[in-house]
Amino acid sequence: MTSFQHNHEHIDENMFKIEVNLDDMSGELIGHLMEELLAKGANDVYYTPIYMKKNRPGILLSVLVSVDAVEKIKEVLFRETTTFGLRYTPFIVHRLGRDFIEVGTQWGIVRVKQAIYKGTIIQQSPEYEDCRLIAQREEIPLKQVYEEVYKQLMKTNHKDASK
Amino acid sequence: MTSFQHNHEHIDENMFKIEVNLDDMSGELIGHLMEELLAKGANDVYYTPIYMKKNRPGILLSVLVSVDAVEKIKEVLFRETTTFGLRYTPFIVHRLGRDFIEVGTQWGIVRVKQAIYKGTIIQQSPEYEDCRLIAQREEIPLKQVYEEVYKQLMKTNHKDASK
Amino acid sequence: MTSFQHNHEHIDENMFKIEVNLDDMSGELIGHLMEELLAKGANDVYYTPIYMKKNRPGILLSVLVSVDAVEKIKEVLFRETTTFGLRYTPFIVHRLGRDFIEVGTQWGIVRVKQAIYKGTIIQQSPEYEDCRLIAQREEIPLKQVYEEVYKQLMKTNHKDASK
Amino acid sequence: MTSFQHNHEHIDENMFKIEVNLDDMSGELIGHLMEELLAKGANDVYYTPIYMKKNRPGILLSVLVSVDAVEKIKEVLFRETTTFGLRYTPFIVHRLGRDFIEVGTQWGIVRVKQAIYKGTIIQQSPEYEDCRLIAQREEIPLKQVYEEVYKQLMKTNHKDASK
Amino acid sequence: MTSFQHNHEHIDENMFKIEVNLDDMSGELIGHLMEELLAKGANDVYYTPIYMKKNRPGILLSVLVSVDAVEKIKEVLFRETTTFGLRYTPFIVHRLGRDFIEVGTQWGIVRVKQAIYKGTIIQQSPEYEDCRLIAQREEIPLKQVYEEVYKQLMKTNHKDASK
Amino acid sequence: MTSFQHNHEHIDENMFKIEVNLDDMSGELIGHLMEELLAKGANDVYYTPIYMKKNRPGILLSVLVSVDAVEKIKEVLFRETTTFGLRYTPFIVHRLGRDFIEVGTQWGIVRVKQAIYKGTIIQQSPEYEDCRLIAQREEIPLKQVYEEVYKQLMKTNHKDASK
Numbered sequence: 001m002t003s004f005q006h007n008h009e010h011i012d013e014n015m016f017k018i019e020v021n022l023d024d025m026s027g028e029l030i031g032h033l034m035e036e037l038l039a040k041g042a043n044d045v046y047y048t049p050i051y052m053k054k055n056r057p058g059i060l061l062s063v064l065v066s067v068d069a070v071e072k073i074k075e076v077l078f079r080e081t082t083t084f085g086l087r088y089t090p091f092i093v094h095r096l097g098r099d100f101i102e103v104g105t106q107w108g109i110v111r112v113k114q115a116i117y118k119g120t121i122i123q124q125s126p127e128y129e130d131c132r133l134i135a136q137r138e139e140i141p142l143k144q145v146y147e148e149v150y151k152q153l154m155k156t157n158h159k160d161a162s163k
Numbered sequence: 164m165t166s167f168q169h170n171h172e173h174i175d176e177n178m179f180k181i182e183v184n185l186d187d188m189s190g191e192l193i194g195h196l197m198e199e200l201l202a203k204g205a206n207d208v209y210y211t212p213i214y215m216k217k218n219r220p221g222i223l224l225s226v227l228v229s230v231d232a233v234e235k236i237k238e239v240l241f242r243e244t245t246t247f248g249l250r251y252t253p254f255i256v257h258r259l260g261r262d263f264i265e266v267g268t269q270w271g272i273v274r275v276k277q278a279i280y281k282g283t284i285i286q287q288s289p290e291y292e293d294c295r296l297i298a299q300r301e302e303i304p305l306k307q308v309y310e311e312v313y314k315q316l317m318k319t320n321h322k323d324a325s326k
Numbered sequence: 327m328t329s330f331q332h333n334h335e336h337i338d339e340n341m342f343k344i345e346v347n348l349d350d351m352s353g354e355l356i357g358h359l360m361e362e363l364l365a366k367g368a369n370d371v372y373y374t375p376i377y378m379k380k381n382r383p384g385i386l387l388s389v390l391v392s393v394d395a396v397e398k399i400k401e402v403l404f405r406e407t408t409t410f411g412l413r414y415t416p417f418i419v420h421r422l423g424r425d426f427i428e429v430g431t432q433w434g435i436v437r438v439k440q441a442i443y444k445g446t447i448i449q450q451s452p453e454y455e456d457c458r459l460i461a462q463r464e465e466i467p468l469k470q471v472y473e474e475v476y477k478q479l480m481k482t483n484h485k486d487a488s489k
Numbered sequence: 490m491t492s493f494q495h496n497h498e499h500i501d502e503n504m505f506k507i508e509v510n511l512d513d514m515s516g517e518l519i520g521h522l523m524e525e526l527l528a529k530g531a532n533d534v535y536y537t538p539i540y541m542k543k544n545r546p547g548i549l550l551s552v553l554v555s556v557d558a559v560e561k562i563k564e565v566l567f568r569e570t571t572t573f574g575l576r577y578t579p580f581i582v583h584r585l586g587r588d589f590i591e592v593g594t595q596w597g598i599v600r601v602k603q604a605i606y607k608g609t610i611i612q613q614s615p616e617y618e619d620c621r622l623i624a625q626r627e628e629i630p631l632k633q634v635y636e637e638v639y640k641q642l643m644k645t646n647h648k649d650a651s652k
Numbered sequence: 653m654t655s656f657q658h659n660h661e662h663i664d665e666n667m668f669k670i671e672v673n674l675d676d677m678s679g680e681l682i683g684h685l686m687e688e689l690l691a692k693g694a695n696d697v698y699y700t701p702i703y704m705k706k707n708r709p710g711i712l713l714s715v716l717v718s719v720d721a722v723e724k725i726k727e728v729l730f731r732e733t734t735t736f737g738l739r740y741t742p743f744i745v746h747r748l749g750r751d752f753i754e755v756g757t758q759w760g761i762v763r764v765k766q767a768i769y770k771g772t773i774i775q776q777s778p779e780y781e782d783c784r785l786i787a788q789r790e791e792i793p794l795k796q797v798y799e800e801v802y803k804q805l806m807k808t809n810h811k812d813a814s815k
Numbered sequence: 816m817t818s819f820q821h822n823h824e825h826i827d828e829n830m831f832k833i834e835v836n837l838d839d840m841s842g843e844l845i846g847h848l849m850e851e852l853l854a855k856g857a858n859d860v861y862y863t864p865i866y867m868k869k870n871r872p873g874i875l876l877s878v879l880v881s882v883d884a885v886e887k888i889k890e891v892l893f894r895e896t897t898t899f900g901l902r903y904t905p906f907i908v909h910r911l912g913r914d915f916i917e918v919g920t921q922w923g924i925v926r927v928k929q930a931i932y933k934g935t936i937i938q939q940s941p942e943y944e945d946c947r948l949i950a951q952r953e954e955i956p957l958k959q960v961y962e963e964v965y966k967q968l969m970k971t972n973h974k975d976a977s978k
Contacts, residue, residue, distance in 0.1 A: 051707065079956045084421065087418065128843055142895065150802065150806075209712070212864070223863070237909060244469075250909075254741040255741065378679060381686045382683035383701060384535065408614065410604045413553070480962075480966045512846075517871055521869075544845075544847075630731045744902065
């Protein structure tokens with residue numbers, strides 16, 4: 001296992017949440033928009049089903065974005081949606097430290113993202129895309145790949161514990 | 164209080180549920196559709212938010228309809244939605260007996276729908292539209308109108324019990 | 327086509343979002359509330375299905391309102407819901423410029439709302455109520471009315487483009 | 490009926506909403522988390538179903554918490570969830586005055602929480618746990634217990650009104 | 653590890669799904685109902701948020717129940733909800749074989765439910781209540797208990813594999 | 816425009832809906848599953864957010880599949896999910912006739928799927944993937960591509976109407 005990236009735990013006060021309520025745009029176009037927003041600099045994008053006036057099922061579009069990218073994301077939203085306005089508000093993010101390790105499995109290497117909270121590893125998350133590629137190539141269930149990665153992680157952890 | 168309608172408790176085996184998944188139609192049009200379907204003979208209509216392929220937020224449209232009205236409702240769905248197909252399945256309904264009574268309040272009469280299960284009144288439901296009209300005319304909270312109707316119902320029930 | 331209203335693109339920093347979590351109020355009363363809040367000055371109202379403690383399906387009620395109407399809306403919420411408290415937070419709105427044009431169809435005139443972003447028309451939205459009235463009067467699908475309006479809009483745009 | 494608690498109507502500006510988006514944690518673990526957060530000082534906790542990238546059904550976890558408990562709740566979230574970060578933002582709460590009265594029923598006493606808005610009782614809410622215990626012990630529908638409590642409340646209010 | 657229960661994989665054609673749409677009952681009462689239905693013989697119960705007429709956020713209540721318990725569950729639904737009717741339809745269930753094993757951890761024994769598909773163990777699911785009791789007693793995160801159980805399961809499986 | 820495929824309007828009585836309730840599987844794995852099921856012969860797949868026991872946010876997985884593919888899909892579900900059982904029920908599908916035409920735009924050809932109801936074209940739906948490729952290649956909003964296709968369709972329809 002080799003560590004190849006590090007980010008320290010920190011508080012980020014330069015983030016905004018942008019919201020748009022959509023009731024006159026199809027799910028087909030809304031689905032496409034998620035990729036666009038992530039490609040243009042959004043940190044995260046998610047949709048919430050909401051009840052709007054006149055019996056309309058609507059979608060609340062939420063974008064998390066750093067202050068530097070707000071204008072760019074606003075432009076994407078105005079160009080790609082049907083909205084006549086959008087709203088935003090600042091918020092604070094507490095991000096854990098991040099590290100990547102590499103774990104060997106019988107089907108090849110999988111990266112695992114680790115979260116560090118006050119100096120201790122608190123989460124270990126196998127990279128979805130690495131696991132998915134193996135599952136597709138080997139024609140095995142995705143959950144089996146995850147299980148194998150966790151198994152290898154536990155072996156390693158056991159060794160560490162026995163030092 | 165005067166009873167002016169009666170329907171006996173029964174099992175209805177002539178009902179269908181029609182379903183359509185929608186991902187390329189706006190909430191605005193879907194909202195309008197509900198009224199249309201109820202006007203054209205649907206017993207009930209409801210929408211469920213669903214997750215469809217390609218990150219699309221979709222709507223599952225469900226219509227409950229008696230066998231006689233299936234063709235009419237299918238035509239409305241094909242004409243008013245964007246769907247290329249619809250699915251349906253029969254189901255059984257157990258309907259309670261129904262009766263209406265009239266309850267006097269300081270603002271006028273409100274109809275109350277009663278459900279009868281094995282010969283006993285088991286639900287008492289003030290008519291929404293009667294209550295809403297009073298709330299709007301009197302400019303009082305709707306929940307206050309409901310509370311007053313329940314109060315009058317309890318008085319009456321108390322009298323009945325003391326016979 | 328005649329333009330009969332204009333609002334410039336602007337940033338509004340005087341808006342609040344008020345939220346209430348509801349788990350002891352029926353859908354019937356919650357449905358009525360939406361109309362009440364819009365009638366009493368809310369800019370927008372929407373409901374989100376949420377999971378609350380003790381297995382309770384709840385509703386998160388959100389109201390978007392300008393600072394001037396906050397007290398009025400708070401009163402409506404306290405009088406019409408069952409809540410013991412409400413929360414709010416300011417947010418910023420970026421509203422596009424707005425203009426209305428009138429479009430002629432074979433069934434009469436329909437207003438179309440246009441959004442203007444940095445001086446360019448970026449959205450064109452047929453007025454729902456105009457279209458719905460035509461659909462009901464003519465007994466045609468609502469989507470057919472929208473399609474006709476878009477067709478007329480495209481003809482016009484084509485003319486403009488050929489100048 | 491005896492009053493045994495009082496809290497005045499007030500505005501609280503020391504509240505935060507903490508949010509976490511979860512897409513790699515099971516519903517089983519998320520269900521457990523709600524109890525944990527309430528036990529560790531959260532004022533309220535609720536979950537919202539959201540659509541996340543790559544067709545993932547996710548959960549938006551929201552915690553309402555006073556400024557004093559923010560650090561404690563952050564620790565619970567980092568230890569009990571799989572998240573690599575969390576976000577938060579302050580908000581204002583308007584809480585109504587609160588009082589408890591006791592109402593006698595044929596099955597025992599039930600506490601009723603009252604909300605006071607500008608000096609007037611505006612909500613009366615039977616304590617869920619009191620009603621539930623009676624329903625279970627007496628093997629009667631929970632709604633029947635609530636109805637009886639409302640009936641007793643109305644009798645009392647009637648007496649008050651006739652003074 | 654000791655096996656103490658066995659159920660063979662089978663197809664069950666004696667199941668019904670009962671559905672009720674609710675728009676005039678509070679989340680508080682609906683939450684209570686889930687426990688009641690499970691206690692009275694329902695195999696499973698779940699709620700779906702739906703959009704009903706007149707802007708009402710409603711709940712679709714679904715109960716999975718064997719044919720023998722249909723009448724009992726119908727009575728609970730009529731007594732505990734506000735509904736005037738309910739609907740149901742048969743369905744087929746394919747249940748995997750089930751076995752329980754016991755796994756030792758540093759905090760005590762945890763039962764693990766195994767699913768057997770065509771003679772092969774295909775799922776291994778630690779019993780939630782066993783894990784939760786340990787998490788509460790030991791004041792450790794629930795996910796840590798699950799991780800430890802999976803670790804012990806992998807050790808065992810490894811031994812089996814090496815025979 | 817050239818027509819290159821045709822399917823007649825018909826009723827299909829050989830379809831099944833398979834359902835699984837999931838509360839112990841992450842959104843990450845559930846997202847992957849959708850692609851797998853579509854690749855292995857499912858006609859359609861969708862997820863519904865549901866409320867399960869013990870405060871668990873769950874997902875109802877629904878798969879629409881022809882009778883021939885039921886066994887294959889059952890195997891995928893047992894291998895790729897954590898479920899101990901699944902349920903299914905037959906339903907009837909009414910599919911409209913289908914035809915494809917090709918529409919020329921300034922950026923290239925887009926296929927449009929047409930639905931035929933009782934011999935009349937009732938829906939015209941531009942192929943999402945064709946439009947999306949153009950939007951990405953030309954770096955223009957997806958909705959602009961759709962609008963252009965609709966514009967070309969209207970021109971053509973106008974010509975047809977004038978014959």
